[in-house]
Amino acid sequence: MSCPMCERRGIAGEAALTEEERKNGVRIALAGNPNCGKTTAFNAWTGAHQHVGNYPGVTVEKKEGWTSCGEQKVLLVDLPGTYSLTPYSMEERVVRDVLAPENAAERPRAVIDVIDSATLERGLFLAVQIRELGQGVVLACNMMDEARRAGMTIDLDKLSERFGVKAVPTVARSGEGLDKALALALEEAAKPSEPLIISYGPDVDPALLRMTKIIEEKKLLTSRYPARWTALKLLEGDEVLRAQMESADREAARELDEVRRALASHLASTLETTPDAVISDYRYGFINSALRGGVVRKSSTKDRLAFTDKLDKVLTNTILGPVIMLGVVYFMFWTTFIVGAYPQGWVEDFFGWLGELMTGVLPEGLVQSLVVDGIIGGVGGVLSFVPLILIMFLIVAFLEDSGYMARMAYMLDRVMRAFGLHGSSVMPFIIAGGIAGGCAIPGVMATRTMRSEKERMATMMTLPLMTCGAKIPVFLMLTAAFFADNQAGIMFAITLCGWAVALLVSLFLRKTVFRGASTPFVMELPPYRLPTLRSILTHTWERGWMYIKKAGTVILAISVILWAALTFPALTEEQAAPFEAKIAALDAQITPLDEQIDALKAQLEGADATDAMRDMLASLTQQKEALENTKLDEENALASETVRNTWGGRIGQFVEPLFRPLGFDWRTDVALISGVAAKEAILSTMGTAYSIGETDPDEPDSLSARLAADPGWSKTVALSLMLFVLIYSPCFVTLVVLKNEAGGWRWLFFSMAFNTAVAYLVAWAGTLVGRVLWG
Amino acid sequence: MPQMNLRQLAPGREASIVKITAHGELGRRIRDMGLVPGMSVQVVGRAPLRDPVALRIEGSTIALRNSEADYVDVEVK
Numbered sequence: 001m002s003c004p005m006c007e008r009r010g011i012a013g014e015a016a017l018t019e020e021e022r023k024n025g026v027r028i029a030l031a032g033n034p035n036c037g038k039t040t041a042f043n044a045w046t047g048a049h050q051h052v053g054n055y056p057g058v059t060v061e062k063k064e065g066w067t068s069c070g071e072q073k074v075l076l077v078d079l080p081g082t083y084s085l086t087p088y089s090m091e092e093r094v095v096r097d098v099l100a101p102e103n104a105a106e107r108p109r110a111v112i113d114v115i116d117s118a119t120l121e122r123g124l125f126l127a128v129q130i131r132e133l134g135q136g137v138v139l140a141c142n143m144m145d146e147a148r149r150a151g152m153t154i155d156l157d158k159l160s161e162r163f164g165v166k167a168v169p170t171v172a173r174s175g176e177g178l179d180k181a182l183a184l185a186l187e188e189a190a191k192p193s194e195p196l197i198i199s200y201g202p203d204v205d206p207a208l209l210r211m212t213k214i215i216e217e218k219k220l221l222t223s224r225y226p227a228r229w230t231a232l233k234l235l236e237g238d239e240v241l242r243a244q245m246e247s248a249d250r251e252a253a254r255e256l257d258e259v260r261r262a263l264a265s266h267l268a269s270t271l272e273t274t275p276d277a278v279i280s281d282y283r284y285g286f287i288n289s290a291l292r293g294g295v296v297r298k299s300s301t302k303d304r305l306a307f308t309d310k311l312d313k314v315l316t317n318t319i320l321g322p323v324i325m326l327g328v329v330y331f332m333f334w335t336t337f338i339v340g341a342y343p344q345g346w347v348e349d350f351f352g353w354l355g356e357l358m359t360g361v362l363p364e365g366l367v368q369s370l371v372v373d374g375i376i377g378g379v380g381g382v383l384s385f386v387p388l389i390l391i392m393f394l395i396v397a398f399l400e401d402s403g404y405m406a407r408m409a410y411m412l413d414r415v416m417r418a419f420g421l422h423g424s425s426v427m428p429f430i431i432a433g434g435i436a437g438g439c440a441i442p443g444v445m446a447t448r449t450m451r452s453e454k455e456r457m458a459t460m461m462t463l464p465l466m467t468c469g470a471k472i473p474v475f476l477m478l479t480a481a482f483f484a485d486n487q488a489g490i491m492f493a494i495t496l497c498g499w500a501v502a503l504l505v506s507l508f509l510r511k512t513v514f515r516g517a518s519t520p521f522v523m524e525l526p527p528y529r530l531p532t533l534r535s536i537l538t539h540t541w542e543r544g545w546m547y548i549k550k551a552g553t554v555i556l557a558i559s560v561i562l563w564a565a566l567t568f569p570a571l572t573e574e575q576a577a578p579f580e581a582k583i584a585a586l587d588a589q590i591t592p593l594d595e596q597i598d599a600l601k602a603q604l605e606g607a608d609a610t611d612a613m614r615d616m617l618a619s620l621t622q623q624k625e626a627l628e629n630t631k632l633d634e635e636n637a638l639a640s641e642t643v644r645n646t647w648g649g650r651i652g653q654f655v656e657p658l659f660r661p662l663g664f665d666w667r668t669d670v671a672l673i674s675g676v677a678a679k680e681a682i683l684s685t686m687g688t689a690y691s692i693g694e695t696d697p698d699e700p701d702s703l704s705a706r707l708a709a710d711p712g713w714s715k716t717v718a719l720s721l722m723l724f725v726l727i728y729s730p731c732f733v734t735l736v737v738l739k740n741e742a743g744g745w746r747w748l749f750f751s752m753a754f755n756t757a758v759a760y761l762v763a764w765a766g767t768l769v770g771r772v773l774w775g
Numbered sequence: 776m777p778q779m780n781l782r783q784l785a786p787g788r789e790a791s792i793v794k795i796t797a798h799g800e801l802g803r804r805i806r807d808m809g810l811v812p813g814m815s816v817q818v819v820g821r822a823p824l825r826d827p828v829a830l831r832i833e834g835s836t837i838a839l840r841n842s843e844a845d846y847v848d849v850e851v852k
Binding site: 083084086088116118119120121122125236237274276277280281284288304305308309312313316317318319321322406410411413414415417423519520521522523524525526527 | 795798799800801802803804805806807808809811812813819820822823824825826827829831833834835836837838839840843
């Protein structure tokens with residue numbers, strides 16, 4: 001990016017930037033309301049030179065990117081979209097910590113505040129607060145094209161003059177004005193900046209002065225925040241700052257509390273109001289006086305929101321709204337799981353091919369088994385989800401950026417609220433398998449868009465209870481074996497059961513673990529816009545890459561551990577000997593039979609074939625087949641014994657008494673344990689443990705026939721297993737993603753233990769019902 | 776001019792905000808969105824289950840739950 005403004009920067013400016021900053025780059029922060037086009041501007045400035053991560057301890061995305069203005073390198077920090085600098089949400093806390101960091105060296109030199117020109121007041125409300133914090137601000141009055149089309153003009157010179165802040169008209173989509181905004185921000189960066197001081201009226205101002213004096217005298221937090229700003233925040237009842245003050249100087253904190261309490265009770269008795277209400281009223285008052293007298297001119301005939309209003313009449317209509325929403329959700333699923341199945345298949349094929357290749361290259365034995373079954377099998381399983389995640393997030397990003405997602409939350413909030421959740425919880429639930437066949441991994445990742453913390457956690461913890469695609473084969477196998485006459489009905493009931501349990505459990509969680517009043521819903525329904533391809537692709541790729549990177553590394557370790565658990569210890573030669581002896585004996589019988597059959601066949605081809613010979617051949621073939629079947633049984637018995645002997649098998653036997661009340665034996669228990677690795681593994685492990693060889697999840701017929709004939713199994717056990725599989729511990733990839741999104745290992749363990757406990761209870765209740773129904 | 780709370784405001788009628796009676800986080804969020812005394816407001820729609828309610832204020836659409844709209848006093852123009 002070239003810019004003429006740089007050359008005009010004076011000597012004063014050069015003196016203000018340090019040598020290091022001029023060489024390595026100046027840090028400039030990018031702030032603004034949600035939906036103001038900030039991210040589009042950020043992408044336009046930084047292009048591909050972006051780095052996306054997380055702020056430590058929270059799941060707010062940290063986006064930084066490099067750009068330059070003339071020779072000067074600039075590190076842009078894209079802050080999460082906020083309306084204010086209160087400490088109520090994680091986003092707001094992050095914005096504050098970036099603008100006024102503990103380490104003064106990380107403090108941005110200036111802030112570019114992106115404002116949607118149509119909602120100038122609200123945008124300026126944030127700008128005032130940033131200026132009060134002492135940061136130099138440049139206003140990027142964005143979406144100027146839309147404003148112009150709606151017949152709106154803003155006298156930016158007048159606004160700049162009255163507001164004391166430089167303002168530039170911008171259109172982030174086309175890049176208009178961005179160079180200039182950056183250049184102005186660099187000018188701002190090179191100057192010292194004094195915090196903005198505005199009057200808060202006859203009641204608040206004296207209190208503010210007294211507090212400021214105390215803070216300045218004792219130098220409380222003054223290296224980080226301007227004294228007056230600290231006083232303001234304390235008056236607003238800012239708990240985070242109050243705690244910081246408490247740990248800085250307990251006595252002073254009490255003294256400051258006293259001032260605040262006096263003001264609060266005075267305001268309550270005289271004006272029936274609170275300090276924070278008065279402060280916000282005066283802030284808006286300051287903004288309104290700056291905008292007075294023709295700064296903003298509008299033609300009354302054109303309404304920028306006319307198109308949005310028309311669309312909303314249809315899309316949020318009492319009847320059409322829900323119908324269209326169902327259609328949108330259905331389309332999303334269809335695209336993701338039907339179309340996504342192709343690339344998913346390619347990834348699976350690739351790993352299958354790689355596995356075969358390695359089988360050929362590596363000598364048979366433990367190393368081959370580790371590489372092929374453990375590493376390639378495990379990592380391939382994880383990566384095969386990547387196409388699904390990318391497609392799903394492509395659609396989710398489109399729905400989000402277009403403004404439709406906010407409408408979904410708006411339409412369904414009433415239902416979700418009854419269970420202590422938020423309208424925005426619906427999408428993650430649906431993605432996770434609210435419509436059978438979803439996947440909890442993108443579901444958990446989709447909770448990112450939720451801004452209410454308690455609701456978000458409850459959503460995240462309960463969405464793995466949905467009928468994800470990997471659980472379906474288990475249900476299919478069991479219904480085929482025990483409920484063959486009503487398979488579809490049972491599958492539907494299971495999906496409904498997932499919803500019911502998830503909603504009830506989240507209600508329970510919101511009354512216990514995530515207790516507390518519901519977060520205010522108050523949200524903007526942004527105008528409908530056609531999203532830019534670039535922002536959608538960036539969004540999608542960021543999420544996909546995070547999944548590949550984080551889940552990939554941990555999963556590698558987990559796959560190896562699970563492989564080891566189901567491989568070691570191997571049977572000793574003594575243990576295996578009886579089986580191998582039987583197999584060898586059978587082989588000894590089969591080989592001569594084979595020779596006899598071959599000889600007979602050769603004779604039959606000759607001229608003197610007799611009926612006797614044909615009969616002989618048929619009977620020999622029959623004998624051979626019987627022997628081969630016995631041999632297969634023995635081989636399967638060996639495999640079963642091998643599994644039983646491994647650590648995994650031993651654990652299965654160890655926990656068997658615990659799961660007896662549900663009707664599961666050790667084989668089912670091992671399968672459930674391996675199901676924690678991936679739900680797909682349940683069937684294949686059951687197949688091995690029930691000694692019917694490897695079971696193909698797509699064709700579980702043999703296993704289902706085996707179970708139907710097993711005296712230990714019944715409709716009741718099948719029901720209890722289906723309920724258990726539906727609810728118990730999420731698979732490991734989900735758990736890892738959950739750990740990242742919820743912010744801590746304890747949530748991983750919580751989810752494992754809590755869900756399994758719920759599953760146990762529900763499955764047990766299921767056995768009681770089953771006994772009543774089927775005896 | 777009749778005063779009422781926002782929940783009772785009929786769709787399409789223009790009104791002006793008189794007072795926000797919510798405290799703490801809710802009060803803060805309502806004000807952050809630009810719902811402050813003096814602003815003119817209009818109900819533009821309701822969700823299919825009659826709750827939340829969609830409001831038009833200066834240049835944007837804001838959704839509020841009915842229980843939250845109770846904290847906003849308005850005066851019909």
